[in-house]
Amino acid sequence: MSDQYYLNYELLDVIANEQAVSYRTAEPFPHIVIDDFLSSEAVVYLESLFPSLPDGKDQGVSAHLSHKDGSRAQYGKHWVSRELSVDPAFRRLYWELNAAPFVRFLQRLAGIPKLLPDPYLLGGGLHQTGPGGFLEVHADFSRHPDLDLARRLNVLVYLNSEWDESWGGELELWDKEMNERCFSLSPKGGRCVIFNTTCDSFHGHPQPLACPSGCSRKSVALYYYTLDEDNSWVNHPTLWQQTGAVEHES
Numbered sequence: 001m002s003d004q005y006y007l008n009y010e011l012l013d014v015i016a017n018e019q020a021v022s023y024r025t026a027e028p029f030p031h032i033v034i035d036d037f038l039s040s041e042a043v044v045y046l047e048s049l050f051p052s053l054p055d056g057k058d059q060g061v062s063a064h065l066s067h068k069d070g071s072r073a074q075y076g077k078h079w080v081s082r083e084l085s086v087d088p089a090f091r092r093l094y095w096e097l098n099a100a101p102f103v104r105f106l107q108r109l110a111g112i113p114k115l116l117p118d119p120y121l122l123g124g125g126l127h128q129t130g131p132g133g134f135l136e137v138h139a140d141f142s143r144h145p146d147l148d149l150a151r152r153l154n155v156l157v158y159l160n161s162e163w164d165e166s167w168g169g170e171l172e173l174w175d176k177e178m179n180e181r182c183f184s185l186s187p188k189g190g191r192c193v194i195f196n197t198t199c200d201s202f203h204g205h206p207q208p209l210a211c212p213s214g215c216s217r218k219s220v221a222l223y224y225y226t227l228d229e230d231n232s233w234v235n236h237p238t239l240w241q242q243t244g245a246v247e248h249e250s
Helices: 009-023 042-048 087-100 102-112
Strands: 031-034 061-066 072-080 125-139 150-158 170-176 181-185 192-196 203-205 218-228
Touching: 009 031, 009 102, 042 087, 087 102, 087 150, 087 218, 102 150, 102 192
Parallel strands: none
Antiparallel strands: 031 192, 061 072, 072 125, 125 203, 125 218, 150 192, 150 218, 170 181, 170 203
C-alpha cells in the first residue's frame, strides 16, 4: 500500500459533480454515504494495524460518559487522537484526508467554502467500540476549544472488513425533533459517511453491539471547521439525546 493513494480522486471528482445537490438536500440533514471509499485491500490492511482495545489506562477511554441527569451517554468506546500513537499507515490516511484535494472535494460537495482540517484531531482519529458498547444519539460540540473555529463537517470511514449485520452498530440519523430515526446504515468496511454538523444533526449508534468477544466496531473520524467571521456560530457542547435504545443507569 505504500506506493498507492488510499483515496480515489477520480471517483471523488465525479461525486462532487453529480451529488452536491442531493447531499445538500438530504434528510434529515445534509449527508452522503460513499461505498468503496477505501478499497477492500486498504480496509484489510488498516484493520490489521488497528490498535487493540485498551485496558482502561490508555488515551481516550470513554467507558462511562454521563448525561447531566446521570444516565450513560456512551459505553465501551475508545479512541486514539494522538497521531504519533498510531501506525504510519494511518498517518498517511490522515494526510490524504486533510490535504487540499480532499478538502476541496468537501467544499464542492457541501457548498461550504474555506474549510480547515483539524491538525489536533480533537475527538477524532481512531474510534473503536467493543461488545455491548454504544454511542447515544447526539449533536456534536460546535466550536473547537483550542482554535475557536466553527465545526462544520464530520467524515467517518469504517474499517470493518467482515462485519455481520446481526451484530448491530448501525449509524442512525434522527430528525431535528428527535421523534424519528430517519436513516441507518451498517458500518461495513470501506464505507464513508460525510455530514454537516449543526445543533440538531443528531446521530449515533445507540443499540448495544452484539459482536463476539475479540471483535469491535472500528472507524476513522475527522472533523472540518471554518472561521466564524461574523461570530454567528452558536457555541454549545455535545448535545446528548436519549432514544430508549438502552437502559440508562443513574
